[in-house]
Every structure is written in C-alpha cells, then in structure tokens.
Amino acid sequence: MSAEAVIGVDDAGESIVARSSFWSRARRSPTFLVGGSLTSLILLILFLAPVLARHNPDTLNLTSLLSGPTSQHWLGTDDLGRDEWARVLYGGRTDIEVGVVTVLFPLIFGVAIGTFIGYVGGVVDTIVMRVVDVVLAFPFYVLIIALVAFIGAGVHGIFLAFGLTDWVVYARLTRSSTIVARHQDWVAAAVNGGVPRWRVLLRHIIPNTISQSLVYVMSDIVLVILAVVTLGYLGLGLQPPSPDWGAMIGEGQAYIFTNQWQVLIPGIALLLTGTGFSLLGDGLADVLRPQ
C-alpha cells in the first residue's frame, strides 16, 4: 500500500499528495529503524539491570580480583573484585540518565532564546550572538573541564557546566530558522489577521523551527554522554561509589598489563550506545526533513 494518499490535482495537473505521516516515513528509513532498534535494545537492557545482573555492582569479592570472564562473573571482575557486568549495566544507567537530563535545559533555554532573538532582532540579537561567539571560541573540552574545576566535580558541576555553554548551539540553530520563518507569508497573514504575537510564536513559528533542534538533540546526547564519561575518566565526573563507564576505564587503565577487559568492556558499551543514538539522529533527520 502506498503511504502517500492522493488527495487532488493541482493547476498543473500534478497529483497533490497528503504529507505522509511520521511513522510511514520512518518505516522507510533503514537508518532510523536500525538506530531506533539499537537504542531501544540498549535502553531496555539497562532498564532491566536489576534482573539481568546477578551481583550488586558495589559488592566487593576479594577472592576474585581482576579475573577474566567466568561462569560466576560473565565479564570478569575489577581490581576490587566487583562484578564487571553489573557495573557496566549500572554505569550505563547513570551515564545515559545524566546525559539525557543534562541536554534538557540547554535545549529548552536555547530554543527559547533563539526564537526570541530571531524574532525581535536588533541590539538584543547582536549582544546574544556575541556571547555565543565567545562561548564557541573556547575549545569544548577545555571550557567544560575548566567550569567543572571551578564549580566542583559531580552531577551538580556537569549540569551547571553544560547549562552555561551548551544552549548556544540550539540558540544559533533556532535563531536562523526563526529569521527565515518570520519572513514567510503565512506569518504575515497571521499577524495581519490579528493573531496575538505570543500565539504567532507558539503556533506558527516554533513548530516550524523546532525540528532542527530535535534532530540535533540526538547528536548532542552522544556528545554529552561522551563528555560525562570523559570527565569521569579524569576523576571530575560522577563521584564514587556511583558506577560510571569513564571511571571504570580510568581504574582499568592501571591494570592494562595484566587485564584488558576492564578497559575494553565499558568502552565497547559506550561505542554501541553512541552508534545507536547517532544512527537514530541521522534517521530522524531523514524522516523530519521537509519533502
């Protein structure tokens, strides 16, 4: 069955088709399907961690340190005898949770600011864009590390550091598409028709500008998870005892001469997660792109 329903014929004799729905387009994008399945599978496994892990991630087992995979410990144990499989699962839960929650504020704030300055323009626009330029002048990791260093390590530092910096990307994206949307005929029609400004923004502009940011959110979640894990590796991220892939890799690095599992496994988990979200983002871009 065709996903596009012909609803009429225009002046030139071409068929007018209804815009196919999100899901019918999604079904035709292999990138979206693979990314969506991989991401859902990972999220499901992490959600089921309490069932899937037979050990507590923090329980020490001093009789079995740095072991390779055994029937007891499927992925082996770390330098304190903690079960690697349980730690990968629970570490992933915290890292992904923190990553997803961290992008919420930059997304909302950035879209709001971008819409505002794109719509109002003028001096406010110039000032905000200068601030954006300044934030982007710092190398990403240097700025994040410096901010966390001054604010203090841990979840609190991560939220604040990204809250202060990450919104600029969303603001820039939203600003440029708002400027385009503002000059469209249907916006002029709405304004001239007496629709209040806030309603024009909410009903006519934002729905047309938000999709870019929603696509970017997927890549951003990958970026933020990578940054959270990197901070954890440097000892500036989530603080012990909460398991975190970065800290696991950092602890494992001291033992690479005897046991490489502890470094490889969290990295592979991260790689799969990153690939899943990136594919989903690429697929979403295909699906949401105007035809």
Added chain:
Amino acid sequence: MSAIPVLAGVIIVTFLLLRLVPGNPAREVLGIHASPRAVDALTRQLGLDQPIWRQFWRYLDGLFHANLGDSIYYHSPVVSLIATRIGLTAALVALASAFSVIITVPLAALAATHQNRPSDHAVRAVSLFGLGMPTFWLGIVLGIIFGLHLHWFPVGGQGSGFWGTLHALILPALCAALAIAPVLIRSLRVGMLDVLGADYIATARAKGLRRWRVTLVHVVRNALIPSVTLLAVNIAYLIGGTVVIEQVFDLNGLGTLMLNSIGNRDFPVIQGVTLVYALAVIVVILISDLVTARLDPRVRLR
C-alpha cells in the same frame, strides 16, 4: 567571527571563572583546616579583598604585561609554567592536524565522488561508528595494540630528543586526528558534493576539459574554500581533545598542567591555561579567515 569583541569576551569569561567557586576560593584552596590568617593572606594575594572592578583592572593590567599571576602550588609565575609546556602541546596539535588532513580529505573525496555507491556507504558507516567513540578510550586501545602488543610506539611518556619526541607523539596525534575524523569526513563530504553538483563543473565537463583537469582546477580549488573553514573549526575542537589525550599518554603538556592544577586547586594556573587555549583557537580561526580570503576572490573583494 570578529576577533576583537570575542577576545574581550574570552578575557572576561576567564576572569569570571574564579567567581564560580562556591564560597571563598582561598578557603577552597587551603582546605577547612587552614587558619583564618592563612586564608586572609591568600585572599589578599589573589586580590579577592578588593572590589570586583579593581580586581578586573588588575587582571587586565597583568595581561598587558604578559603576566597571568602566580601559581599557588608551584610558587612561580603562571606564564613560565605555560612557556615550558606549550611547545609539546603545539607539536601534538600540529602533528594531529597534519594527520587529520591526510586521513579525512582522501576519504571524503572518495565518498563524494562515488555518492551512494558501496565505497560511499562504507566511509559513512565507519565515520558514524566513530562518532560514538570516546577519544581517551581510543587512545588506550591504540596504546594496547601498537604499544603493548606490537611494540611499535611507547604506551606513554614523551621520549627524548627531537626524534624520540616525534616517535612518542605519533600515537597521541593519531588518536586526536581520529577523534575529529568522523565529523570532519561527514562535513567535507557534503561540501564536496555541493561543488560537484555546481553548474560550473557541468560547464567545464561539457566544454570537453579532461577529467583530471576538471578535478584539479575546478573541483579541488572550490572544495578547498569551505574545507579550510571546516578544518579550522575542527582543529579548535581537536585542541580541546589534546587535554584528555595528554593525560592518556602521560605527556607533560598544557593539558596535563591544567588537570594537575585542578587536583591542586591551583586556580590561577587553570585560568591562565584556559585563556591560552582560547587564544590558540582565535588565532587558528583568524588564520583560516586569511587563507579563505586568499583562495576566494569573492571574500577578498568584500
């Protein structure tokens, strides 16, 4: 990007970093057991007892005299701490930039000239996979493969002499280059596709120019212009990545200085290094603007 206001903004931001410390930074440095007198002394040394505009003036005045203050931990000027380490980081960035050009440009060209064919899909798949790869983990894995198992390169440390240092920098530079490769390949590919689809390429082909001439004279030159800007933006990102890579490979450069200073709560050093990194990015972007202007008559005439 206009450099002057950005420069001013960068200076203000690095000055304000110290304000983010909860409570009194001097107390934070010395710990809860320090005597009030010691805390007062350090507060005065950091100038925190003065009104904020005077502190900023002092900071600016220092900058004009190439003075970034003194390290609390090392008891020496921040500028000299940076000066002894900046060479290694600069060498790492330069080598990594060279690697990233060597790796990404041919792959992007391959993908763009074979759009939607197997080689294009392969390049896109690999670069997508690379997006989820954490730099520091890639570094450790490269170290395990090429250092631990193959013994081609040292796992860490910076060697001695010119060749020793170069040898030790190859793995870290490769790691830094691979870290930006996915994003760079993806954007270069799109840029090249735009050029390949342009009317003047069709014209050049239609008037019977040889294939290699079209590629060299028309495609490469025009694709180079957006590529230079893309490279500059990514080198800015790469510079940030070296902070983590220096830590992985145990290189005593600026990044290691920054991370050690975080451990030591040595705030003036962190501020100074952050400023130097941002200045480096501004310089890289400025150079790319100048190069673009040389390549593109439209920019030059504006």
